[in-house]
Amino acid sequence: MTGSLLSTGRGDSFTINCSGFDQHGVDPAAFQAVFARKPFRPVTNYSVPTHVNISFTLSAILEVDAQLQLLTSFLWMDLVWDNPFITWNPEECVGINKLTVSAENLWLPDIFIVESMDVDQTPSGLIAYVSSEGRIRYDKPMRQNCTSLSSFLYTVESMLLGMDKEVWEITDTSRNVIRTHGEWELLGINKATPKMSVGSNLYDQIMFHVAIRRRPSLYIINLLVPSSFLITIDALSFYLPAESESRAPFKITLLLGYNVFLLMMNDLLPSSGTPLISVYFALCLSLMVVSLLETVFITHLLHVATTQPPPMPRWLHSLLLSCTSPGRCCPTAPQKGNEGPGLTPTRPPGPKEPGELGKEVRPGETELDGDSGWTKTQLVELWVRFSLAMDALLFRLYLLFMASSILTVIVLWNT
Known part of the structure; x- marks a missing residue:
């Protein structure tokens, strides 16, 4: 029955039957077929890699080890990718353009911090924003020591990393919200895109370089x-x-x-x-x-x-x-x-x-x-x-x- 709620649309895209959408809420049954695909990478052709765009906002500098040149920061990381199985026509769905869905029901890219060996302390029960075009935006807070991001399982044949925002936009936003207790000053953020080779596998990677300066009063x-x-x-x-x-x-x-x-x-x-x-x-x-x-x-x-x-x-x-x-x-x-x-x-x-x-x-x-x-x-x-x-x-x-x-x-x- 749930399979009938997911119909083939134009080309290789799929459209959710949202006839159950009304002013009292969203029909959960319309997304059951999509949720059932959670264990698999959401693509219609497995030879096509999933493009995941990354951005973040540096909101606090928690600790700086000046001897080891190690920065412990708190940031909001944004991941954006397309899921071709979650699309609907807003005109047929009472004008709904964007929904919030529990992240536990969706496939999430396994983006991790290369240098970090700590247990992931990201709180559970986060939600993702899903648009009618099938674009998913997943935001999560992170405490981390470095900013080298890569996939753990997917090579460049399956996943490619990109930027959702320009570096100067990330820098300006971070300067407006960062909390440093008056000790540190954010100078700028730069990025590099080196490939990470592990054996015969090649992984896509984005490396952010955060430049800070301690205020001279200390x-x-x-x-x-x-x-x-x-x-x-x-x-x-x-x-x-x-x-x-x-x-x-x-x-x-x-x-x-x-x-x-x-x-x-x-x-x-x-x-x-x-x-x-x-x-x-x-x-x-x-x-x-x-x-x-x-x-x-x-x-x-x-x-x-x-x-x-x-x-x-x-x-x-x-x-x-x-x-x-x-x-x-x-x-x-x-x-x-x-x-x-x-x-x-x-x-x-x-x-x-x-x-x-x-x-x-x-x-x-x-x-x-x-x-x-x-x-x-x-x-x-x-x-x-x-x-x-x-x-x-x-x-x-x-x-x-x-x-x-x-x-x-x-x-x-x-x-």
Whole structure:
């Protein structure tokens, strides 16, 4: 009896007898013959593949694993295909152009996510929209990690995938409805249509590439600001007295603190590739290491200057004279005929110079050095001043390199 409700129409199409349709509802018996064909692919010729058009709307970004570059999203996926066995004449069916039918009674294409190994959590009891021309639209919500869609059973001889909407339409619709908790920004969606080969079988596939960007406020507040504070404190530590014993331990403490900071923020950066912010952190760490090495070098110079100062070459003494201010002029080498134990270095009035390091001139220190013609006290003063001049020079070079490097990173960031 139900077979009489499905009559052959023009060509290879079939038309449902909707004489039972009235204003009180749809006669379920009119679709029994169609529902009985559910296990089979709805085609009149099995050599013709079924065309399934796919589109989706990205409605929420649930989770992003920045290290694995894995996006967990919630989307509505739309599948559209034609069923030649579900057609009717709207004029004969009280003007009905579209019906909602339980998806459990229809053949559904087995579109799945290639990379997903989770259990499908799509709710049951969904419905499909069926038009009078036999076009079926099936929408279902999905939680997924990737967007590579393919058929599980049907090869390209049986099923071909296409697009129901253009990619720019999908992108615009997703931007209007997406919820990201203010953290992520949807940049765009692109697609590719590679074929998936499994053994001797070839499957049609559509791969969507979703480009998102984390809003910069997270990086600025949680990463850039603390890092900038630490590198600024490291630069200011050069104002600690070079001869004091607190500069090197202070810099070591800062370096250890910065390493702890890098370990804490490591979860926010991707494990593959080299993002620009990682380059910035590596640069800051390198600057702090160079700063510590400079302090070690200056400390060594001061130690040598106050224990066993070597003779200072004439060219180095002349260079030191030209680089120091008149108020802190270094003592000149004694001329012949003026050498004697009574020669003392000239000093500006005021507190003692750092080169003295709390030492008083003892009688044995006024003897002349046979190689340079200076007393040991004068050599100590010269080498201490040379150490302080080197400290100032290296500090200026450090600031120049730090400023140029940070400006380069900022320019690259903006471009």
